[in-house]
Amino acid sequence: MSGEDTFSRGPTAHIDMRWIVAGGDVIGQVVNLPRPLPTALFSLPPPPTRLVGRVADLEALLGELAPAPEDGTRTDLPQGENASSGVVVSALAGMGGVGKTALALAAGAIAHHKGWFCAELFVDLRGYTPGAEPLSAHAALDVLLRQMGVDPEDIPVGETERSSFYRSALAALERADDQGRPVLVVADNANTAAQVKPLLPGPGGHKLVATSRGGLHSLAGARHVDLDVLDLDGALALLAAELTSHTPEDPRAEDETGLGRLIELCGRLPLALEIAAAYLKRNPRLTPDRMADRLEKAASRVDKLADPDRGVGKERALRAVFDTSLEHLDRGEAEVFLLVASTPGPTLSTASAAVLTDLPFEEVEEVLEELAAAHLLTQPAPGRWGVHDLLADYARHHPDPPAERDQALGRLLDGYTAVVRAADQHLQALPGRSTSDLFPDRETASGWLDVERATLVAAALAAPGLGHTGAAMVLPLCLGFYLGSGRHFEDLEQVSRSAQRVAHAVSDAYNEAGVWTNLGVVLRRTRRFDEAIDAYIHACDLYHQVGEARGEAQAWNNLGLVLVDLRRFDEAIRAHFRACEVFEQAGDAHGEAGAWNNLGAVLREVRRFDEAIGAHFRAHEVFQRVGDAHGEAQAWNNLGSVLIDLRRFDEAVGVLSRACEVFRQVGDAHSEAQAWNNLGTVLRQLDRFDEAIDALSRAREVFHHVGDAHSEARAWTNLGTVLVDVSRFDEAIQAHTRAREVFHQVGDVHSEAVAWNNLGVALADLGRFDEAIDAHTRACDLYQRTGDTHGEAGAWRNLGAALTPGGGRRAEAVEAMRRSVDLYETSGDEHRMLRVQEWLARIQQEPDADGST
Secondary structure (H helix, E strand, O other): OOOOOOOOOOOOOOOOOOOOOOOOEEEOEEEOOOOOOOOOOEOOOOOOOOOOOOHHHHHHHHHHHOOOOOOOOOOOOOOOOOOOOOOEEEEEEOOOOOOHHHHHHHHHHHHHHHOOOOEEEEEEOOOOOOOOOOOOHHHHHHHHHHHOOOOHHHOOOOHHHHHHHHHHHHHHHHHHOOOOOOEEEEEEEEOOHHHHHHHOOOOOOOEEEEEEOOOOOOOOOOEEEEOOOOOHHHHHHHHHHHHHHHOOOOHHHHOHHHHHHHHHHOOOOHHHHHHHHHHHHHOOOOOHHHHHHHHHHOOOHHHHOEOOOHHHOHHHEHHHHHHHHHHOOOHHHHHHHHHHOOOOOOEEEHHHHHHHHOOOHHHHHHHHHHHHHOOOOEEEEOOEEEOOHHHHHHHHOOOOOOOOHHHHHHHHHHHHHHHHHHHHHHHHOOOOOOOOOOOOOHHHHHHHHHHHHHHHHHHHHHOOOOOOHHHHHHHHHHHHHHHHHOOOHHHHHHHHHHHHHHHHHOOOHHHHHHHHHHHHHHHHHOOOHHHHHHHHHHHHHHHHHHOOHHHHHHHHHHHHHHHHHOOOHHHHHHHHHHHHHHHHHHOOHHHHHHHHHHHHHHHHHOOOHHHHHHHHHHHHHHHHHHOOHHHHHHHHHHHHHHHHHOOOHHHHHHHHHHHHHHHHHHOOHHHHHHHHHHHHHHHHHOOOHHHHHHHHHHHHHHHHHHOOHHHHHHHHHHHHHHHHHOOOHHHHHHHHHHHHHHHHHHOOHHHHHHHHHHHHHHHHHOOOHHHHHHHHHHHHHHHHHHOOHHHHHHHHHHHHHHHOOOOOOHHHHHHHHHHHHHHHHHHOOHHHHHHHHHHHHHHHHOOOOOOOO
16 A cells, blocks of 8 residues: 555544455555465455445444554453453344445455454355355354364364364464464354354454344344445445446446436345346446336346346345345244235334234234344334335245235235224314224324324325225325325325226225315415316216215315415305305305305405405304314414405404414414414514514425425515515515515416515615516516406506606606506505505606606
């Protein structure tokens, strides 16, 4: 190695490395390792061609193997123990193909190069070698003693005597070494601790490194290292190195997108990645994307991932590697593994595993723990169990699956559906209504859904393929409220579309209608309004066909909301009135209250304020009577908006403050943010600017946190308006510009008009009149396109104000003000009309630039 010896500062020195290359080993700088001496005392097999993504693991292992300081003490050992007399055992564990042997041999190669040991012995215990019987400890001792040069005739027959003889031989090697160096023993591929215990060296600082899929946790005093799959960077480095070692200028090594797909399909498992790389190296024209396509389309990825070189043996075929893990389980453990690994979703709870296997909770928990110890399962959290993607593929396509696997998976889906239905009851229950006793309260039900969401979504999507029609429809329907209120729109759309296809295929109009309703929620919230309208019309028609009045009314109610978003107010009013009527006919007072609340909101949009107030009070009265605090808060929030329009600001502050508090109490952060947004608007009208800025900033932060960019932009708009009031013009311009960009991106023309109008005001206050005129002109055009007469009136008024300074464009200013007066009169806003008329009169009385009036 050129330069300073990287290990001369001790075993904890930083190792600047990404890979090891035998014969040209790279650890930061090039290391040319000498060939192993032709003696059995140095019997380690060659290290892997390269080792990537294992820097931390290699550093830790080398730290265990490195010689102790001259005083023989090490601070990381228990008190009273020292490296000169103690035995260091490092147990490397992990699933098949994760690279345990590669790590051990890489560390051994470095140790050999550093001259840390007088001998380096190796024995393959064949614990998981396909087609081979495991090597007993008795036989392993024979191998090691022969490597140390012991005459076979002198090797004792009994295992105990042989083990003692082995330890004596190690001590003899140490004494014979002129530096008194210890011996390194690598016991690879152990199946049980019984294979390894007799191989433990005696005192003298000897080191034993054992690898196993099972962990060897019963080895007292061993340092256990569990190897996980590679991270993305490590996996990319492995594939790139494989390609460039074969063809130095291989352009595929730079295809991070294609390699990234391939990496995920290989589960970041080193052996799988090496096999995939072998296919790429064999065919220079095979792209990573094409290889990834083959894996995606394969009936089983595990079967596809077998080395194309048939002469390398079963050790390079994933199915054979995984088979050996399964062979070491008893029948009951193997069946539990094959069932658990076949379930949909990233994790499974112990309780769900008990349902799946039909075993008592305590019994299945112990089996799951055994499977995790064997690195066939993972335990990412207490009481939850996961499985690597390739092991899941292996289980799903196993040639000898458990006889009752289909019944077990059906039992699991039934269990999920029952518990989700119970949780949904708690989430939607009004005070005093009976709920399932599976959960003690709403919070517990919601918490369970949060933990299980990814698994439940996967189960709902898997149900059609498993032939479980009931779960395929009912599970998504029961998840609908939770996913929608939690704004998990991608999940909700996926499960709803899956359920709709199933319901339509089996002609289940009732469930199909419910699914269309849930789809409408997603489509509206993601601003795909035309699709949302189609979804709600489907729901209305199907509910009407089956005579389900309550469902039909809800679909009409939701349809009205979409029509409001599109500013088709007359149609929206008819839809909400229809919902009110059908809810009343069905005797659903609570549903009727929701429809009245929504009707009030659209009546406000068309400036029928008295009717809007009546609708909101009617809704509030019913919500209060049935004990729906959340509904009450929604009514207060909408009423507050009407009161702002009527300039009844003090009353608006009162109802909006109540809405904020109730939304906070029930844990609806998104609705609370909407109430804060409205409250900030009215506080501005009362010149309580600091409070307004605080309220609007709070709303903006929540909208950003929940990922609602559109509502966040509305909060930016309102915040920018207040910032203008306190002369923080640069911040105001930034706020309005940010809002305008978002509204333009999502295609909200009306809100974009509002943002342009407000931006123009801020620019005018900074004296940037040409930019302000352009902004207000754009706002006038956009308002006109949306048919918002009242908004257009405000934009013309602001345009007139921007044209006034200097007097050079007074005629244009007068014309703009006149148009504003006419539009305010048309919209029925007498207050603003009179104010603009006064302004117009002042402009007309001002002299022109030449002194005339």
